[in-house]
Amino acid sequence: MKWALVAVISASSAVADVLQSAGMKDHGEIRDFRPWAVAGHLARLMRNRKMLVAVASLAVSFSAFLALISVSELSFAVPATAATYVLETTLAKYLLKEHVDWRRWTGASLVAGGVALLILT
Amino acid sequence: MPGLGLLDPIKTERQAEDLEHKIRQRVVGQEEPIRQIARARRAHVAGLSPIKQSLRNALFVAIVVCGNLVGDVLLRARMGRLAALPAIGPMAYLNALLNAWVLVGVLLLIVGIGAQLALLSWADLSYVAPVTSIGYVLTALAGKLYLHEPLSAGRWAAIFLITTGVILVSRTPPRTAGGECYGGRQ
Numbered sequence: 001m002k003w004a005l006v007a008v009i010s011a012s013s014a015v016a017d018v019l020q021s022a023g024m025k026d027h028g029e030i031r032d033f034r035p036w037a038v039a040g041h042l043a044r045l046m047r048n049r050k051m052l053v054a055v056a057s058l059a060v061s062f063s064a065f066l067a068l069i070s071v072s073e074l075s076f077a078v079p080a081t082a083a084t085y086v087l088e089t090t091l092a093k094y095l096l097k098e099h100v101d102w103r104r105w106t107g108a109s110l111v112a113g114g115v116a117l118l119i120l121t
Numbered sequence: 122m123p124g125l126g127l128l129d130p131i132k133t134e135r136q137a138e139d140l141e142h143k144i145r146q147r148v149v150g151q152e153e154p155i156r157q158i159a160r161a162r163r164a165h166v167a168g169l170s171p172i173k174q175s176l177r178n179a180l181f182v183a184i185v186v187c188g189n190l191v192g193d194v195l196l197r198a199r200m201g202r203l204a205a206l207p208a209i210g211p212m213a214y215l216n217a218l219l220n221a222w223v224l225v226g227v228l229l230l231i232v233g234i235g236a237q238l239a240l241l242s243w244a245d246l247s248y249v250a251p252v253t254s255i256g257y258v259l260t261a262l263a264g265k266l267y268l269h270e271p272l273s274a275g276r277w278a279a280i281f282l283i284t285t286g287v288i289l290v291s292r293t294p295p296r297t298a299g300g301e302c303y304g305g306r307q
Contacts, residue, residue, distance in 0.1 A: 017246055017250060018246060020238065020241055021241045021245070021249075024239075025241075025242065027242060029242050029243045030238075030239045030242045030243075033239075038235070045238075085250055085251060088250050089247045089250070089251075091246075092245060092247035096247075096298055097298045098247050099297035099298065101293060103289045103290060103292060103293050104247050104248070104251070104290055104293055106289055107251045107285075107286040107287065107288075107290035108247065108250070108251050108286065108290070110282045110283065110285050110286030110289070111251045111282070111283050111286035113279075113282050114279045114280070114281075114282030114283035114284075114286060115257055115283065117275055117276075117278060117282065118257055118279035118280070118283070120275070121273050121274075121275030121276050121279065
């Protein structure tokens with residue numbers, strides 16, 4: 001049960017981040033940060049399907065996280081989901097066609113290991 | 122108004138893609154230099170030098186990290202105190218949410234999310250996600266400096282791992298994928 005929830009959390013948060021990234025690339029580079037421009041960006045983003053699905057995925061991830069900490073310790077939940085960094089890098093390479101070289105693979109793996117170690121110790 | 126076109130991100134992206142495509146037709150086996158030329162072209166047309174791009178990246182990473190870190194601390198401090206009380210009703214929660222520090226905390230978290238979305242509008246996910254994880258290191262160091270929490274050898278090792286990972290990823294170009302890869306660019 002615990003590991004099933006870990007899988008749901010990792011998968012849904014990685015999918016949410018991938019969709020957010022794709023949605024923002026669809027939207028185009030943001031350069032204007034004046035209040036009315038930001039309101040315009042928000043209005044456009046709220047009509048972007050990828051962003052809406054990303055928010056739904058985040059809600060799934062958060063619910064699964066709450067379920068996980070109700071059946072296990074927080075010290076298990078947080079490190080177990082650190083693998084999301086590696087999963088996101090993998091999805092970014094194959095779905096978003098990002099150029100992931102050895103520095104990004106190593107960096108994401110070190111960060112995942114570091115986050116897990118930080119919470120466990 | 123020809124000047125306005127310089128700041129059009131879609132036009133900028135297309136010009137860089139056209140250039141990249143033309144070079145690829147003539148040169149084979151030089152992937153990294155071609156990518157760097159396209160990146161320089163993108164920056165040139167958009168009016169941002171590579172140095173300004175790096176500064177902008179650093180600024181937005183700092184906003185994401187600080188917004189999340191300070192916002193989280195403010196929310197935890199206030200809501201944690203409230204949760205410690207023996208019995209609380211809905212009005213107590215409402216009062217807590219209307220507290221100035223909680224509102225500042227929520228505002229900072231929103232700013233952090235907004236900055237992350239802006240960062241994702243020009244940088245790769247495989248760049249943004251690891252680089253913004255430096256927040257874990259800052260949280261641990263802030264705990265040591267301000268709350269005098271002990272840092273075990275394991276925690277120092279974790280800080281070293283995360284910092285090394287962030288440095289490695291931050292040395293890669295923030296954007297490596299063109300607009301056509303995302304499928305939805307108009």
